[in-house]
Amino acid sequence: MEQPLIKDGRRVDGRAFDEMRPIRIEVGVLKRADGSCYFELGDNKVIAAVYGPRELHPRHYQDAKRAIIQYRYNMAPFSVDERKRPGPDRRSIEISKVSREALEPVIMTEFYPRTTIDIFVEVLQSDAGTRTAGINAASVALADAGIPMRGLVSAIAVGKVDGEIVLDLNAIEDNYGDADMPVAMIAKTNTITMIQMDGKMTREEIQKGLEIAKNACRKIYQMQREALISKYSEEIE
Ligand code: ADP
Numbered sequence: 523m524e525q526p527l528i529k530d531g532r533r534v535d536g537r538a539f540d541e542m543r544p545i546r547i548e549v550g551v552l553k554r555a556d557g558s559c560y561f562e563l564g565d566n567k568v569i570a571a572v573y574g575p576r577e578l579h580p581r582h583y584q585d586a587k588r589a590i591i592q593y594r595y596n597m598a599p600f601s602v603d604e605r606k607r608p609g610p611d612r613r614s615i616e617i618s619k620v621s622r623e624a625l626e627p628v629i630m631t632e633f634y635p636r637t638t639i640d641i642f643v644e645v646l647q648s649d650a651g652t653r654t655a656g657i658n659a660a661s662v663a664l665a666d667a668g669i670p671m672r673g674l675v676s677a678i679a680v681g682k683v684d685g686e687i688v689l690d691l692n693a694i695e696d697n698y699g700d701a702d703m704p705v706a707m708i709a710k711t712n713t714i715t716m717i718q719m720d721g722k723m724t725r726e727e728i729q730k731g732l733e734i735a736k737n738a739c740r741k742i743y744q745m746q747r748e749a750l751i752s753k754y755s756e757e758i759e
Contacts, residue, residue, distance in 0.1 A: 540688070540734050547561055549666050555573060555663070559666060561658050561662070565647060565648075565692070565693075566650075567647040568644065575638065575669070585635065589629070592622070592638055593660070597614065598644060601646055617652075621641075621716070624675055625675050625715070630672065648693075650692050650695070651691065651692075651696075657675055658746065662750060677705065679735075690738065703720075703728070705739070714732075
């Protein structure tokens with residue numbers, strides 16, 4: 523790219539290196555789902571719907587000891603610049619798998635043998651960071667569905683752009699930057715449940731990135747909690 527991605531200590535959209543894009547969370551936006559959440563991260567707009575625990579068919583997929591978790595990440599055809607071909611592809615299958623694994627450690631599946639908990643994440647608009655937005659939404663939707671959890675999972679990406687470690691890359695930074703590292707964690711206990719990396723960073727850079735991601739996840743966790751508390755305190759009133 524001709525233009526520098528960093529100028530006078532600021533990024534292309536004016537953010538500081540350790541600044542996230544604005545976040546908006548709405549809980550319980552779908553009436554047919556057991557739990558749901560709308561999550562905005564800058565120009566990313568995603569919705570998560572949770573169904574279950576419900577009986578799993580076919581029965582040979584059932585686990586006699588626990589619920590199984592199914593996660594489907596899907597991008598709407600209109601969520602990207604050029605129309606995306608509908609249906610699953612390698613990327614969405616990979617994102618579905620890692621997102622499920624990011625959430626599984628907090629879900630008390632042992633309470634619901636032979637059932638399934640189905641999580642659907644629909645990306646309505648994308649600007650890099652959709653998998654982290656999806657995980658944040660899904661985590662809140664699971665809580666909204668009343669599913670017992672050990673904690674909430676929060677997620678954000680860090681990466682390297684023009685040699686600097688930055689938080690929450692947007693699409694331009696993701697496309698023209700040096701590295702992108704999405705992280706999901708249980709902020710309450712500092713437990714990482716997902717970490718991926720595209721590009722190259724040194725050990726020191728990864729450590730610095732993780733520290734920045736950890737602080738950001740703590741902030742996201744507070745926002746997720748507040749969104750849930752405000753929905754349920756309104757209902758009680
Ligand atoms: P994430 O959205 O989690 O950052 P990627 O790094 O794979 O995942 O994608 C970065 C961004 O690239 C997406 O948010 C989206 O804006 C864009 N993108 C991904 N897949 C496509 C596609 N098939 N067509 C156009 N843009 C895409």
